[in-house]
Amino acid sequence: MFSLKRHYLCLFVGLSAFALTHQASAQRVTLQQILEEGKQNYPFLKAKQAEIHGAESRVKSAKTDYLPSLIIQDQYTFATNNSVTGAFLPNEGSALSPSGGIRQENIYKGVFGSFTTALVDWRVFNFGKINANVKAAQADIDRSKADYENELFQHQVKIVDAYLVLLINQKLVEAQLQNLDRALIFKQVTDAAVGSGMRPGVDSSLASAEYAKARLLLLESRRAEKVQRLRLSELSGHLQDSIQVDTMRFYSQLPSSMNAEHSFLKNPSLVFSQAQIDASYARSQAVRKSFLPSVSLTAAGWGRGSGVSNKTDAYRTDFGSGVNYQVYNYLFGISTRWNLTNILRVRNDYKAEQFQVERFKEIFNTQKLQLDRQTREAEMQFDLSLEQAKLTPVQLGAAQTAFDQAEARYESGLTDLFTLAQSVTTLNRAEVDKFITNGNVWRALLMKAAAAGDLTLFLNQLN
Numbered sequence: 001m002f003s004l005k006r007h008y009l010c011l012f013v014g015l016s017a018f019a020l021t022h023q024a025s026a027q028r029v030t031l032q033q034i035l036e037e038g039k040q041n042y043p044f045l046k047a048k049q050a051e052i053h054g055a056e057s058r059v060k061s062a063k064t065d066y067l068p069s070l071i072i073q074d075q076y077t078f079a080t081n082n083s084v085t086g087a088f089l090p091n092e093g094s095a096l097s098p099s100g101g102i103r104q105e106n107i108y109k110g111v112f113g114s115f116t117t118a119l120v121d122w123r124v125f126n127f128g129k130i131n132a133n134v135k136a137a138q139a140d141i142d143r144s145k146a147d148y149e150n151e152l153f154q155h156q157v158k159i160v161d162a163y164l165v166l167l168i169n170q171k172l173v174e175a176q177l178q179n180l181d182r183a184l185i186f187k188q189v190t191d192a193a194v195g196s197g198m199r200p201g202v203d204s205s206l207a208s209a210e211y212a213k214a215r216l217l218l219l220e221s222r223r224a225e226k227v228q229r230l231r232l233s234e235l236s237g238h239l240q241d242s243i244q245v246d247t248m249r250f251y252s253q254l255p256s257s258m259n260a261e262h263s264f265l266k267n268p269s270l271v272f273s274q275a276q277i278d279a280s281y282a283r284s285q286a287v288r289k290s291f292l293p294s295v296s297l298t299a300a301g302w303g304r305g306s307g308v309s310n311k312t313d314a315y316r317t318d319f320g321s322g323v324n325y326q327v328y329n330y331l332f333g334i335s336t337r338w339n340l341t342n343i344l345r346v347r348n349d350y351k352a353e354q355f356q357v358e359r360f361k362e363i364f365n366t367q368k369l370q371l372d373r374q375t376r377e378a379e380m381q382f383d384l385s386l387e388q389a390k391l392t393p394v395q396l397g398a399a400q401t402a403f404d405q406a407e408a409r410y411e412s413g414l415t416d417l418f419t420l421a422q423s424v425t426t427l428n429r430a431e432v433d434k435f436i437t438n439g440n441v442w443r444a445l446l447m448k449a450a451a452a453g454d455l456t457l458f459l460n461q462l463n
Contacts, residue, residue, distance in 0.1 A: 028244045031163050031462070034236050038159050041237025045155060048148040055144040059137040065130045068122030068297075076323060077113045081308050081315075082106045101313060111307025111315055112322020119300040127292035132285050139275075139282035146275035150268035155235065157450045160458065162232040164443050167250055169225040171435035176218040179428040183207075183214035186424070190417060203417045210421050217428075248462055251438060254389055255445045255461040257382065264371040267453030273364040280360055284353035291346040293338035300331040371451055378447035385441040392434040399423075399430035 029037075039045065083100030090096060101107075123130075190207040193199040226241060233240045264270070303325040307316045310326045406423035409415040442458075449458040 028246045030246045030248060031160065032459075034159055034163060034232065034245070035156055037236040037238070038155060039152060042155060042235065043237065045148070045152060048144070048151050052141065052144045052148060055137070055141040059134065059141060062130070062134045062137040065123070065133065068120050071119045071121075072117070074116045075114070077115070078110050078322075079113060080106075080108055080110050081306075101308065107315070109315060109317065111317055112319050113307065114305035114323040114325065115302065116304075116325075117300065117302040120298065122297045123294045124297055125295040127289065127294075129286075129289045129292055129294070132282075132289045136279070136282040136286040139279040143272070143275040143279040146268070146272040150272040153268040153453065153455065156455055157446065159232070159235045160446050160455070161443060162228065162235055163245060164250070164439050164446065166225065166228040166232050166245055167247060168435055168439035169221065169228050170245075171251070171439075172221045172432060173218070173225050175428065175431040175435060176214070176221045178431065179424070180211075180214040180218050182424055182427075183211040186417070186420070187211045199417075206417050206421065210424065250442055251435075254386065254438070254441055257386065264375050264451050264453060265368075267367075267371055267451070269367050269453070270364065270371065271453075273360060273367055276360040277357060277364060280353060280356045284350055284357060287346060287349045287353055291339075291343050293336055296335050296337070298331070298333045298335055301329070303328045374447065374451040378444060378451050382441070382444035382448055385437065385444040388437040389441045392430070392437045396427075396430040396434050399427040403427045 081100045083098060083102055085102065088096075088098055187207040187210070190199060190203045194201055194204040229243055230239065230241055232245070233243045236243075304327050305323050305325045307318070307322040308314070309316070316322075403423040403426070406415060406420045410417065410420045445461065446458050449455050
């Protein structure tokens with residue numbers, strides 16, 4: 001009776017599982033597909049790409065300083081024409097013309113005027129200031145690219161780890177389904193035996209408790225699986241709770257140990273830290289050279305009109321008389337500009353950037369120390385996980401034998417249900433351990449690839 005009920009129940013559960021698997025198989029995705037989706041769709045990676053484009057535009061902007069500046073102005077005014085001899089300081093941001101008629105009385109009748117200028121200013125020699133600014137902008141591009149590569153690598157490591165954890169959780173759901181199957185059969189058989197008086201009533205209560213425990217374990221495993229599925233789909237850039245992943249080779253084989261030593265010095269996080277050092281140093285050089293002077297070639301031409309005649313000093317208030325040019329001028333020259341008092345500000349800014357260089361150097365040393373530790377820890381974790389994964393089949397075989405013996409003894413009345421329940425718990429624990437230790441080996445291999453900064457060390461094991 002016991003074996004017959006088990007046969008039909010196992011057949012029902014097996015058919016249900018096959019139907020669900022067949023339904024989801026068309027939607028299963030591989031690890032490589034998830035990695036590509038995450039690279040193309042994850043918003044934070046797109047933000048890093050936008051940062052690179054912004055840095056590229058800043059380089060183009062810095063290079064425009066090589067070109068001469070051309071300023072064209074055309075203005076029309078309505079003003080009075082009174083002046084005295086003497087110097088004056090212009091208003092901040094505006095320069096008011098001191099020219100005008102010098103006479104005993106003020107004339108408050110305004111006239112129209114016009115002024116058109118064209119000025120070319122070309123800094124032909126600047127002691128390397130523009131070159132330093134361009135190099136600083138280029139170093140910022142390199143920093144942005146290294147930042148993107150580091151974020152991409154770290155994101156892909158997160159995807160692989162989430163993929164592995166989801167596979168483990170899926171296997172744990174399968175293990176708890178088998179455990180629930182056994183608990184249900186025990187409960188049905190025990191209830192029938194108690195009802196016929198062949199077993200004491202306490203067996204029915206104990207079987208109900210074990211069945212409830214099995215249901216709780218199944219619910220908890222399903223909860224963890226759904227949470228992990230959401231986490232993986234988030235990393236892919238499209239949040240969904242129905243993503244199905246392919247087991248690939250993760251549960252058909254164990255990875256082999258990597259014999260070759262892989263240096264962590266090319267890890268993207270270290271490359272990014274070095275790029276930060278280089279960018280900060282380039283900025284400090286640009287700041288240091290900003291104090292130096294500039295030598296410019298200057299050319300200008302202008303025409304000016306006024307309602308006051310330059311011949312008779314007569315006033316005409318109509319607009320046409322004011323906008324017609326009366327005089328024309330041109331200018332060619334060379335000029336040198338050097339703000340000597342700027343040295344105080346530049347000196348402090350340069351020191352600030354030098355401290356930033358020191359800061360990034362210490363960050364580099366910190367990350368180097370951490371990666372060294374992670375490399376050694378990953379090697380230790382991989383070796384231990386591999387040993388554990390090799391022992392779990394032995395544990396599972398022994399647990400299965402113990403369960404079979406306890407089941408036979410219980411059916412023949414030679415042992416109680418409590419002993420059988422203990423064997424069920426042991427078997428369930430062995431099944432769970434097998435899936436966890438197998439997944440942990442692959443996760444330890446991922447730790448080694450992450451520390452080395454080369455994800456192909458992990459992916460090549462799947463080929």
